[in-house]
Amino acid sequence: MPKVALYNIQGERIGEVELSDDVFGAEVRPDIMHRAVVNYLANQRLGTASTLTRAEVSGGGRKPWRQKGTGRARHGSIRSPLWRKGGIVFGPKPRSFKTTMPKKLKRLALKSALSAKTRDNELILLDSLTMEAPKTKQMVTILANLKANKKSLIVMADKNDNVVKSARNIPGVKTAYVNTLNVYDILNHDFLIMTKEAAQRVEEVYAG
Incomplete structure (x- = not known):
């Protein structure tokens, strides 16, 4: 099972988390990921x-x-x-331009994308991510602490308007929830930042 470091918002390593081998340690399939990206972009037209x-x-x-x-x-x-x-x-x-893709292939593509990020050390796990008020400056500081100053995708388990509003004005930063996660966004960003709870939700949904 892949082990990933767990950080707090100050950028301090506070532990280690074992992730599901089936979701975050699966075989990386570039062909399936490519098909998922083409399908996603076609459906945006x-x-x-x-x-x-x-x-x-x-x-x-x-x-x-x-x-x-x-x-x-x-x-x-x-x-x-x-x-x-x-x-x-x-x-x-x-x-x-709408195209369809079998559900099993979609799941396989998402597992491949998550596994690729884990393999390349581009997955950052946070113990929690909460903000009392929308503050872009605070979000910039958090990303700097995590050394994720490039394009970053922040994935949360539940709706959090303060985090979304704090991140939306930062170039290259996007927020998503577990139920809106897609292969294109994962691969299109340099870093995948997930809360520990979000990673557990992903495992519950996509394991097996």
């Missing part, structure tokens, strides 16, 4: 881009000039794609 075809642009009801005798190229409409302000050929139309 709105698919609202839209262009007008020659049938939808205004104007062009009559032939601009007669077919023969003018010396110019023959045209049937001023809204042909060849013309300025004409219709768009094969342009984007509203569509859904």
